[in-house]
Amino acid sequence: MQSISEIDQLSGYPSIDTDVLRTFVAIADHGGFTRAGELVNRTQSAVSMQMKRLEEDVLQRKLFERDGRQVRLTPEGQVLLGYARRILKLHSEVFNTLREPHMVGLVRIGTPDDYVMRFLPGILKPFSKAYPLIQIEMHCESSTVLMQRRDLALTVVSREPGHEIGELLRTERMVWAASPCFCVDEHDALPLAVSGTDCVYTQWTCAALEAAGRDYRLAYHSSNVAAIQAVVNAGLAVMICMESLVTEELRVLGSDEGFPPLPSMNLHLLRNASMTSPITECLADYIREGFRL
Known part of the structure:
Protein backbone atom coordinates (compact mmCIF):
# COMPACT_ATOMS: atom_id res chain seq x y z
CA MET A 1 0.00 0.00 0.00
CA GLN A 2 1.29 3.46 -0.89
CA SER A 3 1.88 5.95 1.91
CA ILE A 4 0.47 9.47 1.86
CA SER A 5 3.93 10.89 1.15
CA GLU A 6 4.38 8.52 -1.79
CA ILE A 7 1.02 9.58 -3.20
CA ASP A 8 2.01 13.25 -2.82
CA GLN A 9 5.25 12.59 -4.66
CA LEU A 10 3.48 10.78 -7.47
CA SER A 11 0.98 13.62 -7.81
CA GLY A 12 3.81 16.12 -8.25
CA TYR A 13 2.34 18.56 -5.72
CA PRO A 14 3.39 19.33 -2.14
CA SER A 15 0.85 18.85 0.63
CA ILE A 16 -0.60 21.67 2.73
CA ASP A 17 -0.96 20.99 6.42
CA THR A 18 -4.43 21.65 7.83
CA ASP A 19 -2.86 23.72 10.63
CA VAL A 20 -1.49 26.07 7.98
CA LEU A 21 -4.91 26.30 6.32
CA ARG A 22 -6.54 26.98 9.68
CA THR A 23 -4.10 29.83 10.30
CA PHE A 24 -4.71 31.18 6.80
CA VAL A 25 -8.47 31.21 7.36
CA ALA A 26 -8.03 32.94 10.72
CA ILE A 27 -5.98 35.70 9.04
CA ALA A 28 -8.63 36.12 6.33
CA ASP A 29 -11.44 36.30 8.89
CA HIS A 30 -9.74 38.71 11.28
CA GLY A 31 -7.61 40.83 8.96
CA GLY A 32 -4.25 40.44 10.67
CA PHE A 33 -1.49 38.07 11.71
CA THR A 34 -1.49 39.06 15.39
CA ARG A 35 -5.17 38.33 16.03
CA ALA A 36 -4.94 35.12 13.97
CA GLY A 37 -1.96 34.02 16.06
CA GLU A 38 -3.99 34.45 19.24
CA LEU A 39 -6.78 32.31 17.82
CA VAL A 40 -4.50 29.46 16.69
CA ASN A 41 -2.17 29.77 19.70
CA ARG A 42 0.91 30.84 17.76
CA THR A 43 3.13 33.89 17.93
CA GLN A 44 2.86 36.58 15.27
CA SER A 45 6.32 35.66 13.97
CA ALA A 46 5.35 31.98 13.70
CA VAL A 47 2.24 32.90 11.76
CA SER A 48 4.27 35.12 9.43
CA MET A 49 6.72 32.29 8.81
CA GLN A 50 3.91 29.85 8.07
CA MET A 51 2.38 32.18 5.51
CA LYS A 52 5.75 33.00 3.94
CA ARG A 53 6.41 29.31 3.36
CA LEU A 54 2.88 28.84 2.02
CA GLU A 55 3.32 31.70 -0.44
CA GLU A 56 6.91 31.14 -1.52
CA ASP A 57 7.62 27.42 -1.16
CA VAL A 58 4.28 25.63 -1.48
CA LEU A 59 1.97 27.62 -3.77
CA GLN A 60 4.43 30.11 -5.25
CA ARG A 61 1.66 32.67 -5.32
CA LYS A 62 1.16 35.94 -3.45
CA LEU A 63 -1.78 35.50 -1.10
CA PHE A 64 -1.82 38.77 0.85
CA GLU A 65 -1.74 42.50 0.21
CA ARG A 66 -0.30 44.18 3.29
CA ASP A 67 -1.49 47.61 4.44
CA GLY A 68 0.23 48.41 7.73
CA ARG A 69 -1.05 45.92 10.28
CA GLN A 70 -4.02 45.01 8.15
CA VAL A 71 -3.84 42.40 5.41
CA ARG A 72 -6.17 41.74 2.49
CA LEU A 73 -6.37 38.68 0.31
CA THR A 74 -5.17 38.83 -3.27
CA PRO A 75 -7.37 37.21 -5.94
CA GLU A 76 -5.28 34.07 -5.53
CA GLY A 77 -5.80 34.28 -1.78
CA GLN A 78 -9.58 34.48 -2.26
CA VAL A 79 -9.44 31.31 -4.35
CA LEU A 80 -7.43 29.51 -1.68
CA LEU A 81 -9.84 30.69 1.03
CA GLY A 82 -12.75 28.89 -0.59
CA TYR A 83 -10.79 25.67 -0.89
CA ALA A 84 -9.38 26.03 2.63
CA ARG A 85 -12.82 26.28 4.18
CA ARG A 86 -14.00 23.21 2.30
CA ILE A 87 -10.89 21.20 3.20
CA LEU A 88 -11.16 22.08 6.90
CA LYS A 89 -14.85 21.23 6.90
CA LEU A 90 -14.17 17.82 5.33
CA HIS A 91 -11.26 17.27 7.72
CA SER A 92 -13.58 17.91 10.65
CA GLU A 93 -16.23 15.58 9.22
CA VAL A 94 -13.73 12.76 8.80
CA PHE A 95 -12.61 12.87 12.41
CA ASN A 96 -16.10 13.37 13.80
CA THR A 97 -17.43 10.49 11.75
CA LEU A 98 -14.59 8.02 12.36
CA ARG A 99 -13.69 8.89 15.93
CA GLU A 100 -17.29 9.38 17.01
CA PRO A 101 -19.29 7.33 14.52
CA HIS A 102 -22.33 7.36 16.79
CA MET A 103 -22.69 11.07 17.34
CA VAL A 104 -26.19 11.20 18.74
CA GLY A 105 -27.95 14.00 20.52
CA LEU A 106 -30.28 16.96 20.47
Whole structure:
Protein backbone atom coordinates (compact mmCIF):
# COMPACT_ATOMS: atom_id res chain seq x y z
CA MET A 1 0.00 0.00 0.00
CA GLN A 2 1.29 3.46 -0.89
CA SER A 3 1.88 5.95 1.91
CA ILE A 4 0.47 9.47 1.86
CA SER A 5 3.93 10.89 1.15
CA GLU A 6 4.38 8.52 -1.79
CA ILE A 7 1.02 9.58 -3.20
CA ASP A 8 2.01 13.25 -2.82
CA GLN A 9 5.25 12.59 -4.66
CA LEU A 10 3.48 10.78 -7.47
CA SER A 11 0.98 13.62 -7.81
CA GLY A 12 3.81 16.12 -8.25
CA TYR A 13 2.34 18.56 -5.72
CA PRO A 14 3.39 19.33 -2.14
CA SER A 15 0.85 18.85 0.63
CA ILE A 16 -0.60 21.67 2.73
CA ASP A 17 -0.96 20.99 6.42
CA THR A 18 -4.43 21.65 7.83
CA ASP A 19 -2.86 23.72 10.63
CA VAL A 20 -1.49 26.07 7.98
CA LEU A 21 -4.91 26.30 6.32
CA ARG A 22 -6.54 26.98 9.68
CA THR A 23 -4.10 29.83 10.30
CA PHE A 24 -4.71 31.18 6.80
CA VAL A 25 -8.47 31.21 7.36
CA ALA A 26 -8.03 32.94 10.72
CA ILE A 27 -5.98 35.70 9.04
CA ALA A 28 -8.63 36.12 6.33
CA ASP A 29 -11.44 36.30 8.89
CA HIS A 30 -9.74 38.71 11.28
CA GLY A 31 -7.61 40.83 8.96
CA GLY A 32 -4.25 40.44 10.67
CA PHE A 33 -1.49 38.07 11.71
CA THR A 34 -1.49 39.06 15.39
CA ARG A 35 -5.17 38.33 16.03
CA ALA A 36 -4.94 35.12 13.97
CA GLY A 37 -1.96 34.02 16.06
CA GLU A 38 -3.99 34.45 19.24
CA LEU A 39 -6.78 32.31 17.82
CA VAL A 40 -4.50 29.46 16.69
CA ASN A 41 -2.17 29.77 19.70
CA ARG A 42 0.91 30.84 17.76
CA THR A 43 3.13 33.89 17.93
CA GLN A 44 2.86 36.58 15.27
CA SER A 45 6.32 35.66 13.97
CA ALA A 46 5.35 31.98 13.70
CA VAL A 47 2.24 32.90 11.76
CA SER A 48 4.27 35.12 9.43
CA MET A 49 6.72 32.29 8.81
CA GLN A 50 3.91 29.85 8.07
CA MET A 51 2.38 32.18 5.51
CA LYS A 52 5.75 33.00 3.94
CA ARG A 53 6.41 29.31 3.36
CA LEU A 54 2.88 28.84 2.02
CA GLU A 55 3.32 31.70 -0.44
CA GLU A 56 6.91 31.14 -1.52
CA ASP A 57 7.62 27.42 -1.16
CA VAL A 58 4.28 25.63 -1.48
CA LEU A 59 1.97 27.62 -3.77
CA GLN A 60 4.43 30.11 -5.25
CA ARG A 61 1.66 32.67 -5.32
CA LYS A 62 1.16 35.94 -3.45
CA LEU A 63 -1.78 35.50 -1.10
CA PHE A 64 -1.82 38.77 0.85
CA GLU A 65 -1.74 42.50 0.21
CA ARG A 66 -0.30 44.18 3.29
CA ASP A 67 -1.49 47.61 4.44
CA GLY A 68 0.23 48.41 7.73
CA ARG A 69 -1.05 45.92 10.28
CA GLN A 70 -4.02 45.01 8.15
CA VAL A 71 -3.84 42.40 5.41
CA ARG A 72 -6.17 41.74 2.49
CA LEU A 73 -6.37 38.68 0.31
CA THR A 74 -5.17 38.83 -3.27
CA PRO A 75 -7.37 37.21 -5.94
CA GLU A 76 -5.28 34.07 -5.53
CA GLY A 77 -5.80 34.28 -1.78
CA GLN A 78 -9.58 34.48 -2.26
CA VAL A 79 -9.44 31.31 -4.35
CA LEU A 80 -7.43 29.51 -1.68
CA LEU A 81 -9.84 30.69 1.03
CA GLY A 82 -12.75 28.89 -0.59
CA TYR A 83 -10.79 25.67 -0.89
CA ALA A 84 -9.38 26.03 2.63
CA ARG A 85 -12.82 26.28 4.18
CA ARG A 86 -14.00 23.21 2.30
CA ILE A 87 -10.89 21.20 3.20
CA LEU A 88 -11.16 22.08 6.90
CA LYS A 89 -14.85 21.23 6.90
CA LEU A 90 -14.17 17.82 5.33
CA HIS A 91 -11.26 17.27 7.72
CA SER A 92 -13.58 17.91 10.65
CA GLU A 93 -16.23 15.58 9.22
CA VAL A 94 -13.73 12.76 8.80
CA PHE A 95 -12.61 12.87 12.41
CA ASN A 96 -16.10 13.37 13.80
CA THR A 97 -17.43 10.49 11.75
CA LEU A 98 -14.59 8.02 12.36
CA ARG A 99 -13.69 8.89 15.93
CA GLU A 100 -17.29 9.38 17.01
CA PRO A 101 -19.29 7.33 14.52
CA HIS A 102 -22.33 7.36 16.79
CA MET A 103 -22.69 11.07 17.34
CA VAL A 104 -26.19 11.20 18.74
CA GLY A 105 -27.95 14.00 20.52
CA LEU A 106 -30.28 16.96 20.47
CA VAL A 107 -29.23 20.50 19.60
CA ARG A 108 -31.57 23.42 20.19
CA ILE A 109 -30.95 26.40 17.92
CA GLY A 110 -32.72 29.73 17.58
CA THR A 111 -33.09 32.11 14.65
CA PRO A 112 -35.47 34.82 13.48
CA ASP A 113 -37.89 33.18 11.05
CA ASP A 114 -36.94 35.44 8.13
CA TYR A 115 -33.60 33.60 7.93
CA VAL A 116 -35.13 30.14 7.81
CA MET A 117 -36.04 29.87 4.12
CA ARG A 118 -32.97 31.78 2.92
CA PHE A 119 -30.17 30.16 4.93
CA LEU A 120 -31.27 27.10 6.90
CA PRO A 121 -31.85 24.63 4.02
CA GLY A 122 -28.27 25.04 2.81
CA ILE A 123 -27.01 24.48 6.35
CA LEU A 124 -29.20 21.67 7.63
CA LYS A 125 -29.24 19.51 4.49
CA PRO A 126 -25.47 18.76 4.41
CA PHE A 127 -25.30 18.62 8.21
CA SER A 128 -28.09 16.05 8.48
CA LYS A 129 -26.46 14.02 5.71
CA ALA A 130 -23.14 13.94 7.58
CA TYR A 131 -24.72 13.41 11.02
CA PRO A 132 -28.10 11.72 10.51
CA LEU A 133 -28.49 10.73 14.17
CA ILE A 134 -28.36 14.30 15.51
CA GLN A 135 -31.75 15.83 16.18
CA ILE A 136 -32.13 19.58 15.68
CA GLU A 137 -34.84 21.53 17.46
CA MET A 138 -35.42 24.97 15.93
CA HIS A 139 -36.97 27.95 17.68
CA CYS A 140 -37.98 30.92 15.50
CA GLU A 141 -38.48 34.16 17.40
CA SER A 142 -37.29 37.75 17.28
CA SER A 143 -33.64 38.49 18.05
CA THR A 144 -34.68 40.32 21.22
CA VAL A 145 -36.51 37.27 22.56
CA LEU A 146 -33.83 34.81 21.45
CA MET A 147 -31.08 36.70 23.27
CA GLN A 148 -32.98 36.34 26.54
CA ARG A 149 -33.29 32.57 26.31
CA ARG A 150 -30.88 30.27 28.11
CA ASP A 151 -32.05 26.93 26.72
CA LEU A 152 -30.57 27.30 23.22
CA ALA A 153 -27.13 25.98 22.33
CA LEU A 154 -26.68 28.16 19.23
CA THR A 155 -28.51 31.33 18.31
CA VAL A 156 -28.40 33.54 15.23
CA VAL A 157 -29.48 37.13 15.90
CA SER A 158 -29.63 40.49 14.17
CA ARG A 159 -27.62 43.31 15.72
CA GLU A 160 -27.29 46.97 14.88
CA PRO A 161 -23.83 48.29 13.95
CA GLY A 162 -22.01 49.24 17.13
CA HIS A 163 -23.82 46.59 19.19
CA GLU A 164 -21.74 43.56 18.22
CA ILE A 165 -21.92 40.39 20.24
CA GLY A 166 -20.73 36.84 19.64
CA GLU A 167 -19.31 35.91 16.23
CA LEU A 168 -20.05 38.04 13.18
CA LEU A 169 -21.51 35.90 10.39
CA ARG A 170 -22.27 38.53 7.75
CA THR A 171 -23.31 42.14 7.20
CA GLU A 172 -26.45 42.80 5.18
CA ARG A 173 -27.70 45.91 3.43
CA MET A 174 -31.27 46.80 4.41
CA VAL A 175 -33.61 47.79 1.58
CA TRP A 176 -37.19 48.90 0.95
CA ALA A 177 -39.23 46.23 -0.82
CA ALA A 178 -42.68 46.08 -2.40
CA SER A 179 -44.65 44.17 -4.98
CA PRO A 180 -44.12 45.18 -8.62
CA CYS A 181 -47.82 46.12 -8.67
CA PHE A 182 -47.46 48.53 -5.74
CA CYS A 183 -47.73 52.13 -6.95
CA VAL A 184 -45.94 54.54 -4.65
CA ASP A 185 -47.62 57.66 -6.07
CA GLU A 186 -51.12 56.40 -5.21
CA HIS A 187 -50.52 56.77 -1.47
CA ASP A 188 -50.36 60.04 0.42
CA ALA A 189 -49.40 58.16 3.58
CA LEU A 190 -47.16 55.21 2.76
CA PRO A 191 -48.69 51.94 4.10
CA LEU A 192 -46.11 49.87 5.97
CA ALA A 193 -46.04 46.22 6.94
CA VAL A 194 -43.94 45.76 10.08
CA SER A 195 -43.08 43.12 12.66
CA GLY A 196 -44.17 45.24 15.62
CA THR A 197 -43.64 48.65 17.13
CA ASP A 198 -40.75 47.43 19.32
CA CYS A 199 -38.87 45.86 16.39
CA VAL A 200 -35.62 47.57 15.36
CA TYR A 201 -36.67 47.26 11.72
CA THR A 202 -39.81 49.25 12.50
CA GLN A 203 -37.82 51.86 14.37
CA TRP A 204 -35.43 52.24 11.44
CA THR A 205 -38.35 52.44 8.99
CA CYS A 206 -40.15 55.19 10.88
CA ALA A 207 -36.98 57.16 11.62
CA ALA A 208 -35.87 57.11 7.98
CA LEU A 209 -39.26 58.24 6.67
CA GLU A 210 -39.62 60.97 9.29
CA ALA A 211 -36.13 62.27 8.49
CA ALA A 212 -37.10 62.35 4.81
CA GLY A 213 -40.34 64.19 5.62
CA ARG A 214 -42.52 61.41 4.22
CA ASP A 215 -45.95 60.55 5.64
CA TYR A 216 -46.61 56.93 6.53
CA ARG A 217 -48.97 54.69 8.46
CA LEU A 218 -48.42 51.34 10.17
CA ALA A 219 -51.03 49.51 8.12
CA TYR A 220 -50.13 45.92 8.98
CA HIS A 221 -48.07 44.34 11.71
CA SER A 222 -47.38 40.73 12.62
CA SER A 223 -44.63 38.79 14.37
CA ASN A 224 -44.92 36.21 11.58
CA VAL A 225 -42.66 37.08 8.65
CA ALA A 226 -44.70 34.93 6.25
CA ALA A 227 -47.76 37.07 7.04
CA ILE A 228 -45.81 40.27 6.40
CA GLN A 229 -44.51 38.95 3.10
CA ALA A 230 -48.02 37.88 2.04
CA VAL A 231 -49.31 41.40 2.60
CA VAL A 232 -46.41 42.94 0.69
CA ASN A 233 -46.64 40.39 -2.14
CA ALA A 234 -50.30 41.33 -2.53
CA GLY A 235 -49.29 44.94 -3.20
CA LEU A 236 -50.86 46.28 -0.01
CA ALA A 237 -47.80 47.72 1.73
CA VAL A 238 -44.05 48.33 1.79
CA MET A 239 -41.57 46.64 4.12
CA ILE A 240 -37.86 46.77 4.82
CA CYS A 241 -35.74 43.63 4.82
CA MET A 242 -32.22 42.39 4.21
CA GLU A 243 -31.26 42.60 0.56
CA SER A 244 -30.58 38.87 0.30
CA LEU A 245 -34.16 38.14 1.40
CA VAL A 246 -35.77 40.01 -1.50
CA THR A 247 -37.59 37.34 -3.50
CA GLU A 248 -38.46 37.30 -7.18
CA GLU A 249 -41.98 38.43 -6.24
CA LEU A 250 -40.66 41.74 -4.89
CA ARG A 251 -38.77 44.76 -6.16
CA VAL A 252 -36.38 47.07 -4.35
CA LEU A 253 -37.49 50.68 -3.94
CA GLY A 254 -34.73 53.24 -4.28
CA SER A 255 -33.94 56.92 -3.97
CA ASP A 256 -35.46 57.61 -7.40
CA GLU A 257 -38.85 56.86 -5.83
CA GLY A 258 -38.13 58.92 -2.74
CA PHE A 259 -36.97 56.19 -0.36
CA PRO A 260 -34.08 57.13 1.94
CA PRO A 261 -31.07 54.86 2.59
CA LEU A 262 -31.17 52.47 5.54
CA PRO A 263 -28.47 51.25 7.95
CA SER A 264 -26.82 47.87 7.48
CA MET A 265 -27.62 44.94 9.75
CA ASN A 266 -25.11 42.51 11.26
CA LEU A 267 -25.91 38.85 11.79
CA HIS A 268 -24.18 37.18 14.73
CA LEU A 269 -23.82 33.65 16.06
CA LEU A 270 -24.12 33.24 19.83
CA ARG A 271 -22.94 30.14 21.71
CA ASN A 272 -24.30 28.99 25.06
CA ALA A 273 -21.15 28.20 27.03
CA SER A 274 -23.04 25.76 29.26
CA MET A 275 -24.07 23.65 26.24
CA THR A 276 -20.78 23.45 24.33
CA SER A 277 -20.06 20.02 22.85
CA PRO A 278 -18.44 18.49 19.74
CA ILE A 279 -21.93 18.35 18.21
CA THR A 280 -22.69 22.05 18.77
CA GLU A 281 -19.25 23.10 17.54
CA CYS A 282 -19.68 21.01 14.41
CA LEU A 283 -23.08 22.57 13.72
CA ALA A 284 -21.59 26.02 14.38
CA ASP A 285 -19.08 25.36 11.59
CA TYR A 286 -21.92 24.57 9.18
CA ILE A 287 -23.83 27.69 10.25
CA ARG A 288 -20.77 29.87 9.77
CA GLU A 289 -20.18 28.57 6.26
CA GLY A 290 -23.87 28.70 5.33
CA PHE A 291 -24.23 32.37 6.25
CA ARG A 292 -21.09 33.32 4.34
CA LEU A 293 -22.45 32.03 1.02
